[in-house]
Amino acid sequence: MDAxxxxxxxxxxxxxxxxxxxxxxxxxxxTRRSLEDIKQVLIELAQKKELFxxxxxxxxxxxxxxxxxxxxxxxxxxHRFALYGQMSxxxxxxxxxxxxVWAVVVGMYGEELNKLYxxxxxxxxxxxxxxxxxxxxVALMPEDLHSIHMDAxxxxxxxxxxxxxxxxxxxxxxxxxxxxxxxxxPASAGIQDLPEPA
Ligand SMILES: [Fe+2]
Numbered sequence: 001m002d003a004x005x006x007x008x009x010x011x012x013x014x015x016x017x018x019x020x021x022x023x024x025x026x027x028x029x030x031t032r033r034s035l036e037d038i039k040q041v042l043i044e045l046a047q048k049k050e051l052f053x054x055x056x057x058x059x060x061x062x063x064x065x066x067x068x069x070x071x072x073x074x075x076x077x078x079h080r081f082a083l084y085g086q087m088s089x090x091x092x093x094x095x096x097x098x099x100x101v102w103a104v105v106v107g108m109y110g111e112e113l114n115k116l117y118x119x120x121x122x123x124x125x126x127x128x129x130x131x132x133x134x135x136x137x138v139a140l141m142p143e144d145l146h147s148i149h150m151d152a153x154x155x156x157x158x159x160x161x162x163x164x165x166x167x168x169x170x171x172x173x174x175x176x177x178x179x180x181x182x183x184x185x186p187a188s189a190g191i192q193d194l195p196e197p198a
Contacts, residue, residue, distance in 0.1 A: 001050065002197075003056070003197035004197050006050070006051060006053075006056070006197075007194075007196060007197050009051055010051040010052065010073075013045060013048055013051055014045070014073050014074050014083060015074070017041050017042065017044070017045040017083075018074050018076075018081050018083060020041045021038050021041050021042075021081060021161070022081055024037045024038055024041070025038070025163075030102050030141070030142070030163065032139070032141065035102055035104060035139035035140070035141065036139055038102075038104050038139065038161070039104050039106060039137045039138075039139045042083075042104055042106040042137060042159050042161060043106050043135060043136075043137060045106075045159070046106050046107065046108045046134070046135075046159060047135075049108070052085070052108060052157070054109055054155055054157055056194070057069070057071060057085055057087045057157050057194070058087065058089070058155065060194055060195045061195035065089075066087075067088065067089050067090035067092075068086075068087070068088045068089075068090065068092055069086075069087045069192070070084045070085075070086055070087075070160070070166075070188070070190070070191045070192070071084060071085040071086075071087065071191075071192060071193065071194040072084055072165075072191055072192065072193050072194070073085055073159075073194060075165050079164055079165040079167070079168045080163060080164055080165075081161070081163070082161065082162045082163075082164065082165035082166065083159060083160075083161045084159070084160045084161070084166070084191065085157060085158070085159065085160075085194065086156070086157070086158045086159075086160045087155065087156070087157050088110075088112075088150050088152050088155070088156040088157075089152055089155050089156075090152050091150060091151050091152050092148070092149075092150045092152065093147065093148060093149045093150065094147050094148045094174070095147055095174045095175055095176065095177075096115070096117045096124045096145045096146065096147045096174060096175045097145065097146070097147065097172055097173060097174035097175070097185065098142065098143055098144065098145055098172060098173055099140060099142060099144075099162060099169065099172055100142050100169055100171045100172055101142050101162050101163035101164045101169065102139070102140065102141060102142055102162070102163040103139075103140045103144075103160070103161070103162050103163075104137060104138070104139045104140070104159075104160075104161045105132050105137055105138050105140075105148075105158055105159070105160050105161075106132065106136075106137035106158060106159045106161075107131075107132040107133040107134050107135065107136050107137060107158050108134060108157045108158055108159065109134065109154065109155060109156060109157040109158075110133070110150070110152065110154045110155055110156030110157065110158075111131055111132070111133045111150065111151075111154070111156065112131075112132040112133070112148055112149070112150050112156055112158055113129060113130075113131055113132070113148070113149040113150070114129060114130045114131075114132050114138045114146050114147070114148055114149075115128075115129045115146060115147045115148075115149065116128045116129060116130065116138070116144070116145070116146050117145040117146065117147070118145070119143075119145065122180070123175060123177070123180055124145055124175050124177075132158060137159075142163075145175070166187065166188035166191060167187050167188055167189065167191060168187065169185075169187055169188070170184075170186075170187050171184065172184065172185040173185070
């Protein structure tokens with residue numbers, strides 16, 4: 001399979017997965033149960049390693065190589081059902097934050113530690129953690145909190161999927177433990193489509 005064939009097969013596999021995910025949400029709504037089903041669809045998609053080789057994401061299209069990049073794999077015309085490939089080759093972490101829409105993170109290559117929190121006394125209390133890696137993921141309701149931690153000793157490539165595209169999310173909040181307050185994340189920018197092979 002050359003790069004063009006792979007790109008076409010990848011789009012088809014992504015479209016089929018998104019169709020299943022849309023059907024799950026339509027039938028069940030947004031619940032912990034439906035998000036687990038959505039997570040399973042993404043874990044299955046992540047097993048198709050032949051369609052998602054690391055080299056297609058490390059520096060697609062050439063140009064300046066980024067330490068962290070978010071590649072759009074799918075988004076409906078109304079910005080719903082946004083699926084991204086998140087590529088990281090350098091350490092990265094985030095503070096505890098919510099998403100305001102459902103979110104599912106599924107591992108493919110490398111390790112992304114997700115810490116999970118409860119709201120407590122106006123702040124947060126850690127309640128658990130999940131290593132997002134090949135075959136594993138986390139599913140988060142709109143109000144759920146997580147933080148992510150990567151040492152990226154190996155390149156990390158994960159699926160991140162949201163009920164609505166990250167560029168549309170203006171109300172996400174993160175917690176600052178030093179000042180014990182909540183701040184808003186600006187909507188994401190700098191997301192790019194995965195370039196077409198030449
Ligand atoms: Fe997040």
